[in-house]
Amino acid sequence: SQQGEEDPQALSIQEGENATMNCSYKTSINNLQWYRQNSGRGLVHLILIRSNEREKHSGRLRVTLDTSKKSSSLLITASRAADTASYFCATDPQGGSEKLVFGKGMKLTVNP
Amino acid sequence: DTAVSQTPKYLVTQMGNDKSIKCEQNLGHDTMYWYKQDSKKFLKIMFSYNNKELIINETVPNRFSPKSPDKAHLNLHINSLELGDSAVYFCASSQDYSGSGNTIYFGEGSWLTVV
Numbered sequence: 001s002q003q004g005e006e007d008p009q010a011l012s013i014q015e016g017e018n019a020t021m022n023c024s025y026k027t028s029i030n031n032l033q034w035y036r037q038n039s040g041r042g043l044v045h046l047i048l049i050r051s052n053e054r055e056k057h058s059g060r061l062r063v064t065l066d067t068s069k070k071s072s073s074l075l076i077t078a079s080r081a082a083d084t085a086s087y088f089c090a091t092d093p094q095g096g097s098e099k100l101v102f103g104k105g106m107k108l109t110v111n112p
Numbered sequence: 113d114t115a116v117s118q119t120p121k122y123l124v125t126q127m128g129n130d131k132s133i134k135c136e137q138n139l140g141h142d143t144m145y146w147y148k149q150d151s152k153k154f155l156k157i158m159f160s161y162n163n164k165e166l167i168i169n170e171t172v173p174n175r176f177s178p179k180s181p182d183k184a185h186l187n188l189h190i191n192s193l194e195l196g197d198s199a200v201y202f203c204a205s206s207q208d209y210s211g212s213g214n215t216i217y218f219g220e221g222s223w224l225t226v227v
Binding site: 101 | 116147152153154155156157160168202204206213214215216217218219220221
């Protein structure tokens with residue numbers, strides 16, 4: 001069953017701006033992951049945040065997790081044209097048989 | 113070195129045909145997956161194998177049959193292809209199935225078009 005819902009569905013920004021993508025989910029989770037998919041390619045893991053963590057950084061990426069609101073956000077700072085891709089959140093539900101449940105993805109376009 | 117490789121990348125075939133997609137991972141992972149991504153980019157797990165044993169078998173028509181000859185390979189065979197089978201099929205792997213927090217490594221996808 002679908003778990004994560006990214007918001008917005010599509011975002012277009014200028015190079016250098018920050019991009020924020022949100023993900024909401026429905027059930028309790030063990031962790032939440034963000035993946036990137038470039039056009040015509042496979043998904044690539046970006047960052048994982050555990051349910052007992054509130055914020056995590058990796059380079060220009062900042063992920064937050066609010067388990068009370070069942071939501072997460074991915075912030076990409078100082079965006080580059082190469083960041084143009086679809087971004088997916090994926091949740092590891094507690095007690096679920098499915099290890100990762102992916103959202104529908106969000107298309108980010110960074111204009112040079 | 114490609115971590116998860118799948119072939120073919122593109123496949124165009126007629127309805128009713130039988131086709132296979134092959135997948136290999138050189139990461140030494142115990143768990144492999146098949147995902148289907150539809151035209152709306154929705155990614156749905158189909159199967160998961162751990163050490164050659166079937167762990168997850170989602171509601172997938174039995175025309176789809178996975179086969180894992182060893183833990184580094186997970187092939188997908190599709191019988192009697194239908195138009196609705198057109199999608200991108202991703203093979204993936206993770207270190208193991210039991211641990212929470214496993215990262216999934218995806219192949220580049222196989223674009224299947226049924227005409």
